[in-house]
Amino acid sequence: MPPRTGERERCVTGIDGLDTILYGGIPRDNTVLLTGSCGTGKTSLALEFLIHGAVAGENSLFISVTENSEKLLANIIPYKFFDRDLIKSGKLVFVDLPAMYERLGMTKAEMTMEEIDLLVAAIGNLAKELGVRRLVMDSITSVCYKLKTPEKIRDFILKLSKTLSDLNCTSVLVSEIAAQSSAYSTFGVEEAISDGIVLMANLERRGDLLRTLQVIKMRGTMHSRAKYVLDLTPMGVLLVPLLKGGSSAT
Amino acid sequence: MTDTRTAGNVARQLNELMPGSAVSLQMSVDSYLDVMRGTLDMYAGKRDMDTIYVTATISFEAIKRIMAALDIDTSRVYFVDCISHIMMGTEAAQKDERASLVESPTMLENIMLKVEYLMRRSQSKEKLVVIDSINSLAIHNNNWILSEFLHILVSGLRAKEAYTIILSVEEHSTPEIASMVNLVCDSGIRAAKEE
Numbered sequence: 001m002p003p004r005t006g007e008r009e010r011c012v013t014g015i016d017g018l019d020t021i022l023y024g025g026i027p028r029d030n031t032v033l034l035t036g037s038c039g040t041g042k043t044s045l046a047l048e049f050l051i052h053g054a055v056a057g058e059n060s061l062f063i064s065v066t067e068n069s070e071k072l073l074a075n076i077i078p079y080k081f082f083d084r085d086l087i088k089s090g091k092l093v094f095v096d097l098p099a100m101y102e103r104l105g106m107t108k109a110e111m112t113m114e115e116i117d118l119l120v121a122a123i124g125n126l127a128k129e130l131g132v133r134r135l136v137m138d139s140i141t142s143v144c145y146k147l148k149t150p151e152k153i154r155d156f157i158l159k160l161s162k163t164l165s166d167l168n169c170t171s172v173l174v175s176e177i178a179a180q181s182s183a184y185s186t187f188g189v190e191e192a193i194s195d196g197i198v199l200m201a202n203l204e205r206r207g208d209l210l211r212t213l214q215v216i217k218m219r220g221t222m223h224s225r226a227k228y229v230l231d232l233t234p235m236g237v238l239l240v241p242l243l244k245g246g247s248s249a250t
Numbered sequence: 251m252t253d254t255r256t257a258g259n260v261a262r263q264l265n266e267l268m269p270g271s272a273v274s275l276q277m278s279v280d281s282y283l284d285v286m287r288g289t290l291d292m293y294a295g296k297r298d299m300d301t302i303y304v305t306a307t308i309s310f311e312a313i314k315r316i317m318a319a320l321d322i323d324t325s326r327v328y329f330v331d332c333i334s335h336i337m338m339g340t341e342a343a344q345k346d347e348r349a350s351l352v353e354s355p356t357m358l359e360n361i362m363l364k365v366e367y368l369m370r371r372s373q374s375k376e377k378l379v380v381i382d383s384i385n386s387l388a389i390h391n392n393n394w395i396l397s398e399f400l401h402i403l404v405s406g407l408r409a410k411e412a413y414t415i416i417l418s419v420e421e422h423s424t425p426e427i428a429s430m431v432n433l434v435c436d437s438g439i440r441a442a443k444e445e
Contacts, residue, residue: 208356241359
């Protein structure tokens with residue numbers, strides 16, 4: 001869907017349903033918080049966003065914080081559109097953040113303000129060097145555990161967001177929350193400073209467990225705020241509207 | 251085994267449909283096999299179209315056995331099976347590439363998602379979606395949510411120019427079910443054995 005005059009250029013996610021919800025895609029250079037509890041499909045959706053980007057010729061970077069990228073790739077859904085040559089050709093790059101911590105000498109449990117600057121600069125340099133247009137960090141929550149205070153978390157996300165935006169990079173920060181949480185992030189800071197929030201959840205209805213997706217906010221575009229049900233398939237993430245007849249039932 | 255005149259009548263009426271049409275196919279219990287022959291063999295089979303068969307009445311395995319007994323080619327039939335899981339009999343479906351399981355007939359959104367997935371996977375120019383049957387879905391769902399489901403599903407299929415057939419069994423039908431089906435369908439076919 002091409003942007004209308006005066007509208008911001010879009011980063012087409014390649015996930016049809018999501019692009020429709022966002023009236024054409026994520027506004028370019030936005031930093032989006034992709035949040036949800038475990039098993040809701042966050043990593044799969046984030047990976048698909050990167051793969052579609054790489055297929056479309058945009059260099060894409062996955063920064064893995066919690067899971068070794070080899071293990072991540074071993075468990076990847078056998079997407080019809082995924083070709084391992086994307087990795088070989090450098091279009092799709094995986095980096096493990098723990099290795100980066102080690103290289104930067106960040107071995108302590110808590111980062112200092114200087115180390116935050118160092119980490120943001122290192123990620124920025126890597127993104128610049130690789131010419132990255134799409135970036136995923138999975139998960140930002142794990143990084144936040146090393147930052148400890150809301151001030152440091154705020155500082156880190158703001159600096160990272162600005163650095164990536166200045167590089168014309170659209171980024172998705174994966175955030176983990178508890179299953180019954182009413183907040184959109186663990187520390188309550190991440191959600192306030194992101195350009196967009198996409199909430200993924202499990203909805204129980206009469207004993208059935210449905211995976212849902214809802215765009216809570218997205219700066220720079222109109223968007224649907226309705227809840228959708230999703231399925232993770234080899235053709236990618238598919239979305240359909242949640243039927244309202246059952247939305248109040250538990 | 252089947253009444254070829256009834257099956258032929260069903261196929262003839264289906265052949266008159268425009269792309270993107272949704273049709274209500276009412277049948278008596280004893281016409282079920284004729285409807286299968288008319289729909290899957292004499293209509294979809296002859297036109298080389300992929301069929302997505304949503305089964306909420308009996309398991310896909312049972313349907314496949316029926317089709318085999320009728321000598322109907324099932325190589326282009328893909329199943330969305332809403333029954334095997336609740337019967338704890340998923341082994342065959344998990345092994346069959348042409349079967350997609352939905353955990354329960356109450357998970358209507360997941361039925362739509364599986365249909366969408368199979369639509370995307372299909373290489374065939376023309377596609378047919380069969381819902382077997384609205385009466386079975388009505389056992390597990392209230393009319394409001396079922397009506398909403400039909401509306402969204404049929405509208406989506408219509409936009410993709412796929413043909414939709416909604417089967418209903420006369421003996422188990424109610425005015426509410428008939429009204430909900432009529433609302434989304436362009437036409438109706440009644441399959442009954444000829445005297």
